[in-house]
Amino acid sequence: MDWVNVAVQGVLLGGLFALFATGLALVFGVMRLVNLAHGDLGILAAFVALFLLDSFSLGVFWASLASIAIMFCVGYVLQRGLLNYTIGTDDTRPILVTFGLSIIIQNALIMQFSADSQGLDAGAIENASVRITDQLAVGWYPLIVFGVAVAVIAALQLFLNRTTLGRAFRATSDDQEAAELMGINNRHIYSLAMAIALAIVALAGILLAVRTTFDPSQGPFRLIFAFEAVIMGGMGSIWGTLIGGIILGVSQTLGAQAFGAGWGIFVGHVVFLAVLAFKPSGFFAKTVTA
Amino acid sequence: MSTPLESMPSKGIPAFRIARSAPMHRYVLIVFLAVVAVLASVPFWAQTGTIRTLVTFFTLLALAQMWNLLGGYAGLISVGQQAYVGLGAYGVWLIADILGLHPFIAVPLAGVLAAVVALPVGPLLFRLKGGYFAIGTWVVAEVVRLIVANIQATGGGSGKTILSAARLPIDTRIQGTYFLGLGVAVGSILLVYFLLRSRVGLALTAIRDNDLAAQSSGVNVFRSKLLVYVIAAFGCGAMGAVVALNLLRIQPTAAFSINWTAYALFIVVIGGFGTIEGPIIGSVIYFALLQNLSQYGTSYLLLLGVIAVIMAAKAPRGIWGFVAKRWNIHLFPVRRRLVLEAPPPGDDGGPADASDPPLAEPA
Numbered sequence: 001m002d003w004v005n006v007a008v009q010g011v012l013l014g015g016l017f018a019l020f021a022t023g024l025a026l027v028f029g030v031m032r033l034v035n036l037a038h039g040d041l042g043i044l045a046a047f048v049a050l051f052l053l054d055s056f057s058l059g060v061f062w063a064s065l066a067s068i069a070i071m072f073c074v075g076y077v078l079q080r081g082l083l084n085y086t087i088g089t090d091d092t093r094p095i096l097v098t099f100g101l102s103i104i105i106q107n108a109l110i111m112q113f114s115a116d117s118q119g120l121d122a123g124a125i126e127n128a129s130v131r132i133t134d135q136l137a138v139g140w141y142p143l144i145v146f147g148v149a150v151a152v153i154a155a156l157q158l159f160l161n162r163t164t165l166g167r168a169f170r171a172t173s174d175d176q177e178a179a180e181l182m183g184i185n186n187r188h189i190y191s192l193a194m195a196i197a198l199a200i201v202a203l204a205g206i207l208l209a210v211r212t213t214f215d216p217s218q219g220p221f222r223l224i225f226a227f228e229a230v231i232m233g234g235m236g237s238i239w240g241t242l243i244g245g246i247i248l249g250v251s252q253t254l255g256a257q258a259f260g261a262g263w264g265i266f267v268g269h270v271v272f273l274a275v276l277a278f279k280p281s282g283f284f285a286k287t288v289t290a
Numbered sequence: 291m292s293t294p295l296e297s298m299p300s301k302g303i304p305a306f307r308i309a310r311s312a313p314m315h316r317y318v319l320i321v322f323l324a325v326v327a328v329l330a331s332v333p334f335w336a337q338t339g340t341i342r343t344l345v346t347f348f349t350l351l352a353l354a355q356m357w358n359l360l361g362g363y364a365g366l367i368s369v370g371q372q373a374y375v376g377l378g379a380y381g382v383w384l385i386a387d388i389l390g391l392h393p394f395i396a397v398p399l400a401g402v403l404a405a406v407v408a409l410p411v412g413p414l415l416f417r418l419k420g421g422y423f424a425i426g427t428w429v430v431a432e433v434v435r436l437i438v439a440n441i442q443a444t445g446g447g448s449g450k451t452i453l454s455a456a457r458l459p460i461d462t463r464i465q466g467t468y469f470l471g472l473g474v475a476v477g478s479i480l481l482v483y484f485l486l487r488s489r490v491g492l493a494l495t496a497i498r499d500n501d502l503a504a505q506s507s508g509v510n511v512f513r514s515k516l517l518v519y520v521i522a523a524f525g526c527g528a529m530g531a532v533v534a535l536n537l538l539r540i541q542p543t544a545a546f547s548i549n550w551t552a553y554a555l556f557i558v559v560i561g562g563f564g565t566i567e568g569p570i571i572g573s574v575i576y577f578a579l580l581q582n583l584s585q586y587g588t589s590y591l592l593l594l595g596v597i598a599v600i601m602a603a604k605a606p607r608g609i610w611g612f613v614a615k616r617w618n619i620h621l622f623p624v625r626r627r628l629v630l631e632a633p634p635p636g637d638d639g640g641p642a643d644a645s646d647p648p649l650a651e652p653a
């Protein structure tokens with residue numbers, strides 16, 4: 001029963017990984033940009049929420065909401081003011097620029113908040129749990145996080161499939177030049193995609209911050225997990241990131257259970273590399289371009 | 291020094307030949323040899339502190355050359371070369387302390403160890419492209435770090451001291467490490483230089499400009515990229531081995547730190563992406579900044595990040611790219627140029643350089 005319990009924890013953890021991965025997948029899907037600062041931006045959002053919480057007497061909920069709104073704006077400005085200039089030149093520039101951003105965010109956070117671990121306190125909900133059978137108990141909080149992840153992914157999929165703006169996103173993704181000829185302003189679409197991606201990763205960062213402690217150096221790890229979820233799920237598929245996240249989450253928790261706490265993340269990486277070796281297109285790939 | 295490769299005089303077309311070297315390159319070679327000779331004399335008159343500082347400089351230069359070979363020439367941006375830096379550092383410990391070979395001999399062997407690991411890793415990562423390839427290299431670095439940090443034999447998180455090197459007479463150790471460092475730095479420059487002058491260099495230029503077009507012209511893209519990936523791993527491994535000898539202490543967090551990539555990226559972006567000169571200039575600038583500003587710690591790294599972002603977004607060819615374009619100077623003759631032969635009789639004669647022929651200018 002221990003193992004079932006651990007696997008269930010892994011599935012729920014996978015929801016959080018998927019939430020980090022969704023924005024990465026969206027931005028790549030729309031403009032073929034891989035944002036190496038993606039994880040750091042999620043951690044930045046957690047620090048913004050912490051700052052708002054400490055500076056103004058907002059509750060956790062309102063501080064988080066404000067942080068998500070701020071990150072939405074940051075995303076739009078970042079894309080419009082900087083990243084748009086690196087797209088379509090050569091493949092290397094966006095990678096160099098976003099890696100530089102990652103260094104900037106990490107060190108700016110260390111300067112402002114120190115390298116110490118921080119926590120976001122959300123009250124009693126953090127430790128409450130629901131008993132399913134005699135031996136199987138699931139925490140309310142991980143369950144809520146998983147539910148939020150599913151809801152966000154479903155909403156994003158509906159947005160892409162059903163709205164006019166969503167159609168513009170898909171059109172730009174399919175063929176940038178044709179989309180532009182049809183009157184779509186690509187620069188605006190790119191900026192909106194980045195804004196939405198950062199709002200989602202902000203939510204992910206805040207949910208992570210409530211779940212465990214966090215510090216400025218964690219961004220890269222979040223990026224790596226998100227990337228593994230995207231590749232395992234299959235590129236171009238938003239629902240795929242949820243499956244990829246769950247595979248990664250279960251691998252990590254089962255790995256830690258089997259080999260000791262230090263090996264959980266390692267087993268997650270090994271499973272990812274195995275998928276890359278034997279099923280490189282992932283499990284739910286929609287596009288073939290890498 | 292000019293080596294005519296082809297001569298095709300025909301009616302209507304002015305006589306031309308393809309050349310790589312120019313008369314200037316003779317002086318460049320002399321200066322290069324002179325600088326190396328001066329650097330080689332340093333251990334005989336300088337203080338230990340200076341010697342060790344220069345070793346750090348050499349290792350950063352070698353790292354930057356290798357990173358630039360990958361990113362600037364093969365289009366493979368890696369954020370995971372710390373995997374091979376760390377493997378080289380731990381390789382010295384493995385080869386010298388465990389297998390009992392001399393620590394100096396362990397340096398090239400540590401490079402070989404890194405290259406052997408890179409051989410199967412490369413093809414796996416090549417399934418990913420662009421930014422996803424970059425993150426993939428990072429995953430590999432994390433995997434190696436986690437193995438080293440989690441097993442007891444390598445000292446776990448607290449690391450190891452390279453005892454075999456620590457037991458050497460101090461002068462032997464300092465001087466030997468210095469010459470190995472100089473060798474790694476000069477070796478990395480020569481390696482890139484001769485690689486670029488070979489067939490592979492031509493293939494790489496084609497791949498960088500358009501890998502689909504290169505493939506359809508008969509370039510084996512996969513093999514060229516793999517060769518570069520393995521060579522870069524070798525260089526980073528040897529460089530990591532020198533770092534280990536210089537510090538005598540290895541520890542997983544430092545050996546596999548993402549900062550290695552950050553330094554390399556900063557150096558190459560500042561100096562000039564896709565040139566041999568760029569990493570040399572970048573390392574000198576980086577090192578000057580390091581000596582003067584490193585006491586500011588995180589704000590120093592923040593400044594480096596800001597400079598790197600601005601340069602990468604606005605001036606991606608870096609300082610040397612600007613110089614090379616403005617004055618058409620190339621210190622290392624790795625490019626093929628179109629040279630017009632002597633104009634019709636009556637003129638003074640003598641070959642005239644076609645200043646900027648589109649045929650001979652790879653983007």
